[in-house]
Amino acid sequence: MSFSAITWASKQKTKTANQKLVLLMLANYADDADKCWPSKKTLSEVCCMSKSAICSNILQLEQAGFIRVEKREGTSSYIWLNTGVLQEDRGCPVKGQGVSVKRTGGVLQEDTNLSYTLSTEPIIETISVDADFDAFWAAYPKRPNNPKAPAKKSYLAARRDDVSHEAIMAGVNAYAAMRVNEDPKFTAQAVTWLNQKRWADEYDVPAEAKPVAQASDEQLDTLAAVYPGHIGERDRAKKLLAAELSKGVSLNEICVAADKYKLHCKGPPYEDRRITPSMIEPWLQFKWREMDAYEFCKVGADRIRTVRPIKVKT
Numbered sequence: 001m002s003f004s005a006i007t008w009a010s011k012q013k014t015k016t017a018n019q020k021l022v023l024l025m026l027a028n029y030a031d032d033a034d035k036c037w038p039s040k041k042t043l044s045e046v047c048c049m050s051k052s053a054i055c056s057n058i059l060q061l062e063q064a065g066f067i068r069v070e071k072r073e074g075t076s077s078y079i080w081l082n083t084g085v086l087q088e089d090r091g092c093p094v095k096g097q098g099v100s101v102k103r104t105g106g107v108l109q110e111d112t113n114l115s116y117t118l119s120t121e122p123i124i125e126t127i128s129v130d131a132d133f134d135a136f137w138a139a140y141p142k143r144p145n146n147p148k149a150p151a152k153k154s155y156l157a158a159r160r161d162d163v164s165h166e167a168i169m170a171g172v173n174a175y176a177a178m179r180v181n182e183d184p185k186f187t188a189q190a191v192t193w194l195n196q197k198r199w200a201d202e203y204d205v206p207a208e209a210k211p212v213a214q215a216s217d218e219q220l221d222t223l224a225a226v227y228p229g230h231i232g233e234r235d236r237a238k239k240l241l242a243a244e245l246s247k248g249v250s251l252n253e254i255c256v257a258a259d260k261y262k263l264h265c266k267g268p269p270y271e272d273r274r275i276t277p278s279m280i281e282p283w284l285q286f287k288w289r290e291m292d293a294y295e296f297c298k299v300g301a302d303r304i305r306t307v308r309p310i311k312v313k314t
Contacts, residue, residue: 005030008083012066021047022057023066026079034081037072048129129156132165139172141179143187154194163199171199178203215241219251226255228262229277240284254284257291264291 009027014020025046029036040051047054058079061067070078133155137148158168175198179187188198215238223241224231231237244254261283265275278287 005034005081005083008081014064014066015060016057018047018049018053019057019061019064022049022054023061023081026067027081030081034083035078036081037076037078039076129159132159135165136168136172137190139169139176140190140193141176141184141187143184143189146187146189147191151190151194154191158194158197158199163197168194168199171201171203174203175201214238215245219245222251223255223258224280226262227258227277227280227283228265229279229283232279232281237281237284240281244284244288254288257288258283260291261288 005027006024009020009023012020012023014023022043025043026036026038029038040054043049043054044051049057058067058069062069066082068080068082070080072078133152136155137151140146140151155168159165172193175193188196193199214235217238220231220234220238220241241254245251261277265277277283
């Protein structure tokens, strides 16, 4: 770290705040000869910018004469800060030193036409506040009427107050886990959650819920083979079938009830009546046990009569 370089950088008037930030970080890494060689990954992390933004700002700083870039193959470039300090004042040789041999107010006349080539290196990791907010928004538990724009402003304000993205994400993940299976309309709005700094709260995260039991595909197909209706949502049907089987009922008993229901829907052949069977899900949930209350009588080889006993009032 060169305190003189930082002092110089803090007094420079750049066109944008991002340029000033990059210049200050370069000065922070500079040695006593005002030379530094931080990688673009390092600069992107400390400046909270993408690598492409770092390259763009370095190019603009070089074109404005604040720095000079000396590219090196296979490693980070040397970046010289044009602080305007004479080389001989440092006791350094003139050749190879990236500063002016005369005082020029921080601008090297002979270097103003140098260019900094933007890196073609693929940006694998984008480090930006916008991307961090997108990650926060994706993790925040869903609720109706949850405006995104004010939440982003509050998120950015928290980051400006030196609250780390990791701290916010740890809090929101805990909050989201606590809100599982809860009514979403009672979930706090994201902007309220951020303004109240609730990432610092302690949440009672429930133990991981056990997965809902499901019947096997084979069991459902066995029932569907004798059921007169059709399956709506297969996963829901398997859950409902598993719920009935968990009560000690056998699959065969449910299949017998399905066969009775099929006869009931057909109606007697000597009556002009056909009943459209319901889907298997509501039948499993509400109706299948009613089949025990029906009496099924065969009248002849192809005649079926179904009678539901009338309850006698007592």
